[in-house]
Amino acid sequence: MAVKLKEMLKVPEILSSGHRMCAGCAAPTIIKLVGMALRGPTVICNATGCLEVATTIYPYTAWKVPWIHVAFENVAAVASGVVEAFNVLREKGRSRYEHVDVIAIGGDGGTFDIGFGALSGALERGHDFVYLVYDNGAYQNTGIQRSGATLPGQETTTSWAGKVEPGKRERKKPLAEIVAAHRIPYVATVSPYYWRDFIQKFRKALEVEGPAFIHAFSPCPRGWRSDTSKSIELSKLAVETGIHPLYEVIDGKEYIMSGPSKRLKELKPLDEYLKLQGQFKHLFTPQWEDFRKQVQEQIIEDWHLLRKKCGLE
Amino acid sequence: MRVTVVERVPAEEMRIEGLTGDAAIAHALKQCDIDVLAAYPITPQTIIVEDFQKFAANGEVQTKVIPVESEHSAMSACVGASAAGARVATATASAGLALMWEILYCAASLRLPIVLTIANRALSAPINIHNDWSDSYGARDSGFIQLYCQSSQEAYDTTIMAFKLAEDHRVLLPVMVCIDGFILSHNVERVEMLPDEAVRNFLGVRDPVLPLDPDNPITMGPLALTDYYFEIKEGQDRAMDAVPEVYKEVEAAFEKMTGRSYGMFEKYRTDDAEIIILTHSTPAGTAKAVVDVLREKGEKVGVLRLKMFRPFPAAEVAEAIKHAKAVAVFEKCRSFGAVCNPLALEVRAALYDLKERPMVTDFVIGLGGRDVPPTTIVEGYEKTKEYLAKGKAPLYETLGVRK
Numbered sequence: 154m155a156v157k158l159k160e161m162l163k164v165p166e167i168l169s170s171g172h173r174m175c176a177g178c179a180a181p182t183i184i185k186l187v188g189m190a191l192r193g194p195t196v197i198c199n200a201t202g203c204l205e206v207a208t209t210i211y212p213y214t215a216w217k218v219p220w221i222h223v224a225f226e227n228v229a230a231v232a233s234g235v236v237e238a239f240n241v242l243r244e245k246g247r248s249r250y251e252h253v254d255v256i257a258i259g260g261d262g263g264t265f266d267i268g269f270g271a272l273s274g275a276l277e278r279g280h281d282f283v284y285l286v287y288d289n290g291a292y293q294n295t296g297i298q299r300s301g302a303t304l305p306g307q308e309t310t311t312s313w314a315g316k317v318e319p320g321k322r323e324r325k326k327p328l329a330e331i332v333a334a335h336r337i338p339y340v341a342t343v344s345p346y347y348w349r350d351f352i353q354k355f356r357k358a359l360e361v362e363g364p365a366f367i368h369a370f371s372p373c374p375r376g377w378r379s380d381t382s383k384s385i386e387l388s389k390l391a392v393e394t395g396i397h398p399l400y401e402v403i404d405g406k407e408y409i410m411s412g413p414s415k416r417l418k419e420l421k422p423l424d425e426y427l428k429l430q431g432q433f434k435h436l437f438t439p440q441w442e443d444f445r446k447q448v449q450e451q452i453i454e455d456w457h458l459l460r461k462k463c464g465l466e
Numbered sequence: 467m468r469v470t471v472v473e474r475v476p477a478e479e480m481r482i483e484g485l486t487g488d489a490a491i492a493h494a495l496k497q498c499d500i501d502v503l504a505a506y507p508i509t510p511q512t513i514i515v516e517d518f519q520k521f522a523a524n525g526e527v528q529t530k531v532i533p534v535e536s537e538h539s540a541m542s543a544c545v546g547a548s549a550a551g552a553r554v555a556t557a558t559a560s561a562g563l564a565l566m567w568e569i570l571y572c573a574a575s576l577r578l579p580i581v582l583t584i585a586n587r588a589l590s591a592p593i594n595i596h597n598d599w600s601d602s603y604g605a606r607d608s609g610f611i612q613l614y615c616q617s618s619q620e621a622y623d624t625t626i627m628a629f630k631l632a633e634d635h636r637v638l639l640p641v642m643v644c645i646d647g648f649i650l651s652h653n654v655e656r657v658e659m660l661p662d663e664a665v666r667n668f669l670g671v672r673d674p675v676l677p678l679d680p681d682n683p684i685t686m687g688p689l690a691l692t693d694y695y696f697e698i699k700e701g702q703d704r705a706m707d708a709v710p711e712v713y714k715e716v717e718a719a720f721e722k723m724t725g726r727s728y729g730m731f732e733k734y735r736t737d738d739a740e741i742i743i744l745t746h747s748t749p750a751g752t753a754k755a756v757v758d759v760l761r762e763k764g765e766k767v768g769v770l771r772l773k774m775f776r777p778f779p780a781a782e783v784a785e786a787i788k789h790a791k792a793v794a795v796f797e798k799c800r801s802f803g804a805v806c807n808p809l810a811l812e813v814r815a816a817l818y819d820l821k822e823r824p825m826v827t828d829f830v831i832g833l834g835g836r837d838v839p840p841t842t843i844v845e846g847y848e849k850t851k852e853y854l855a856k857g858k859a860p861l862y863e864t865l866g867v868r869k
Contacts (some may be wrong), residue, residue: 194680194681195680196550196678196680198546205689206689209685209687209688209689210688210689210690210691211688211689211690211691211694212694214685214688216683216685217683218680218683219678219679219680219682219683219684219685219686220683220684220685220686221546221549221678221685221686221687222686222687222688223542223545223546223569223572223576223687224542224568224569224572226538227538227539227542227569229539230504230534230538230539230540230542230543230546231542231543231545231546232546233504233532233534233539233542233543233546234502234504234532234542234543234544234545234546234547234548234549234550234552234554235546235547235549235550235678237502237530237532237543237547237552238501238502238530238546238547238548238549238550238551238552238554239550240530241501241502241528241529241530241552242501242550242551242552244528245501245528247551247671248551249681250680253680270535270536270539271535271536271538271539271542273535274534274535274536274539275539277535278532278533278534
């Protein structure tokens, strides 16, 4: 799909203004980009989380497409039901739609952690749907608790930076790769700064037959203690520092580095990303100097591993 | 939406088969032409899903079967499919129902007419595959209608009627159809089955209210806080209130077609009974046999076999038992820490406002599939007589257990 900015601006938004997400939150931008990639009748299933809670405070809703929320850990299962219902209703002549695209959306908590079983099951069963995770690196909705997506060194309300702890010590779960290991047709990582790459990948995800998975990086000024004007800059830096490299995986086998990451001669220093956020402030004290270096080394190691998978090294 | 007018199906068009309770439900689900079945295997419900998958494999049903990775996902997929307008069913038991718990409340509150068939089984620990009612009794406040069956025939009939009841626009609530695990789920009985066409005419096609529809976008399952949550629950409560009336209409139509009906409860030799045994599911069959023997000995005893536990038909039950000197409740569940147990709690509450109330005794029986022979029922009956003579009874006691 060729993405022309002029055309994109004509596409009606799926999330209206006044949605009550926080200032600077990248999730509404992500949803705006999703809306620009749509190709026809669509239903959205949303796991419990910031996006769900803020956009649908009864009796108001910001959604202009049919939307359902059931619970936190089950959005992939709910989507399975929606997909198969539309399939059978069409076969039985009870649906006027030739095809309905079904999108499941979860945050990192609802996807990396509590919803992982339902996600894996739905991928294995091969339902034709797109799963979008907007990853803001913690349970931001419940008050910034650590998740499987939280980075090492990140301070949260359940991984405090204290006298003896540097925030979370463990590494982030490599979810896109785990999902790709299900050998589903399409997996891609995206960042809202690279909007063209985002829209093209999301459209591709809709177009493949079978499950597709999109891992979107989503800055959270409230949880990250970053300036609300810096979210898009952080979305760019996350790619440039290797925190969130952009790539695609086809059929779980073929890894393809995407343009914005491929064009990088080398990664920018991690510090450039960390220093914009209060949640990493403690890492710049002498006590955690070594820890910070270890995190940097880990990211470089992961970067080379990914480049090898993509056939670039 | 009113109940469809149906014709009596001639006897020669009925198909007679020997079916287990599970198989009877599977056949009913097939004839109900369900659109989506999402289920996970668990003993003793598994035959329902296995049989249905065989129908699907042979092209005998036009149903999308979703073999989910857990019961939590089973009910979640059912919610998604039902929200999209499909006729949906699942089946479970015990731990499976416990895992579904969270989503039971969502299904009911989203007003989705899902039919959930349950082969009642004890909860862990210790892990036990046999029958008691702890699983579905635990879910009694989830907002599901609960119907308990005594025979394979009743399981078949009730499964068909459950869709009609659930999908009625005055109701729009999910229904649990419960049978006793193994005792009925695996017991072969004579079942008279309707022709497919008769079931289709009876049920029609589901007419969903406000489904997920791209041309008419709605938001389902939003956040509702202090200002609206309560009103949503109020609406849900009113839907539950509408159940008895609709249930009677559904049964009347079903009776016209088959000659069979069950009522919200069945009265067996209760009219002049001084002691009424109140129970449901398979112990009710045993109790009826006991009553026949006791009657021969001149005892004035009868059975009230409850079918509908949710909503609990309190006024009607009270009317049916108020003349007795005592009501002996037999139930396969202990509500730990409660003054008595779920069934007796309802019965006592139903009787409370009467000026003169029968004594209520409450016997916990058959936990974890412990056999409930006629002697257990007789023991409870004799104890009730003894307590009547004393004028005092314990709030509950266990029977058939080493103490």
